Amino acid sequence: MSNHYLSLEHVSKSFTRGDRTTRVLQDVSLNVAQGEFVCLIGHSGCGKSTLLNIVAGLTPATEGGVLLENREVYRPGPDRAVVFQNHSLLPWLTVRQNVSIAVDKVFRGRMSRAERRDWTLHNLELVHMQDAHDKRPAEISGGMKQRVGIARAIAMRPKVLLLDEPFGALDALTRAHLQDQVMRIHATLATTVLMITHDVDEAVLLADRIAMLTNGPAAGIGAVLEVQLPRPRARLDLVADPTYIACRGAVLDFLHRRTRFVEAA
């Protein structure tokens, strides 16, 4: 038994198609403290999303397992809310309904109808979407969709917030804006966050620790880097910060030298 809030214990994952078995993840162990922001970084196709899906309970691990507050995770649930890569809002619902469908499901019986409505609106305000709540997903921009996706996830009051490369498809300015919002939300709610990214700057800016994955097949955590930058962090001040530059250098070094070495081996 570990005393960590969220812990991945020797997680391995193989996919079998026909008579060929591919090992995607090999013996991944990671501990996350309550309120900690951890980024998983690695090249595309290394199994980052699979790892996140295992934590979410959407994909079962082949070996090992995931513990949340010392209880094994074996199926999905709103205590591990996921913000998906492609927002995955329900197109037939409005922005508000996309959040309230989650709020109604999770808090039915615990909150009155009026409380649930207020809670929905409160969470839309957290991501600054209060003025668009009667719009359909098709009527808002990609960045706004992702904000609604975040609102839906945090409205479930999850123990762990799982972000699956949520800003990958956005332009640089929108992405920066959303990163700031995520930082603010993390500071306000003190939620535990596990985030997948392939953006080095994003990882260093947001994370307390960065877990760097080696290339697949049979990917594992090659190294874990502590980002010892004080919070709140301001994007502009960090550009010339020696710690920031050192962290950035370390991650880049890992991604472009060490993983290539693994690949060649």
Place this chain on the structure above:
Amino acid sequence: MLARLRSLARSVVPPLLTLALVICIWQAATSSPGSGLPSPVAVVQETWQLIVDPFYDNGGIDKGLFWHLLASLKRVAVGYALAAIVGVAIGVLVGSSIWAMRALDPLFQVLRTIPPLAWLPLSLAAFRDGHPAAVFVIFITAVWPIIINTAVGIRSIPEDYRNVARVLNFRGLEYFVHIMLPAAAPYIFTGLRIGIGLSWLAIVAAEMLIGGVGIGFFIWDSWNSSRISDIILALVYVGLIGFCLDRLVQLLGRLLARADAAT
């Protein structure tokens, strides 16, 4: 206002011109004395009584066109409603269970190719009465496209929506109401539209054979009495009603999509 009038004219004027042209050609082709078919002018003259008084009822099968059409529409309503309920239910089953699909899909693919009228003798033998037999023919005609389209709709629900449902722990009825139905609705309504078109095709043919009151029988009866003009009038009504039924189902689909937005 003027712009709306103009756009209305753009969609109404071309078909009216085509219609006028067709009637002119028809008139020219049938105005010679030896023609087998009546000219449009003759059709209007000979069916004038039917046009102005569709509601007369002299008992038996001597009724106005309204009563014939109503009888046909009632049969379609019952058969089609059954087909919609059963079709969506089986479609959901086939769409969500790989084993149901493996077991049922090949069977459906064969059954759906059977022409509607081929079911009629069997149906008459089973029900021993014309009315339920016709309703069954409507049902069996309309049900296949509804099943198949519903199943495709359910099967093509994106993985993302299913993951959202799983994170929220939607199961059973909740999943059906919140995710499955709205996600598959466009497919289901495509099936329903094809189904209503086929029902209307089948009812006319079925009624020709079973007799009694109904627009199909009216057409067959007119043929036996050599009232060709009556047949042409009936065809106009059949076409217009078929068109209205199709648009009605389409409208229903749009209204449901909008009602979804309002709640």
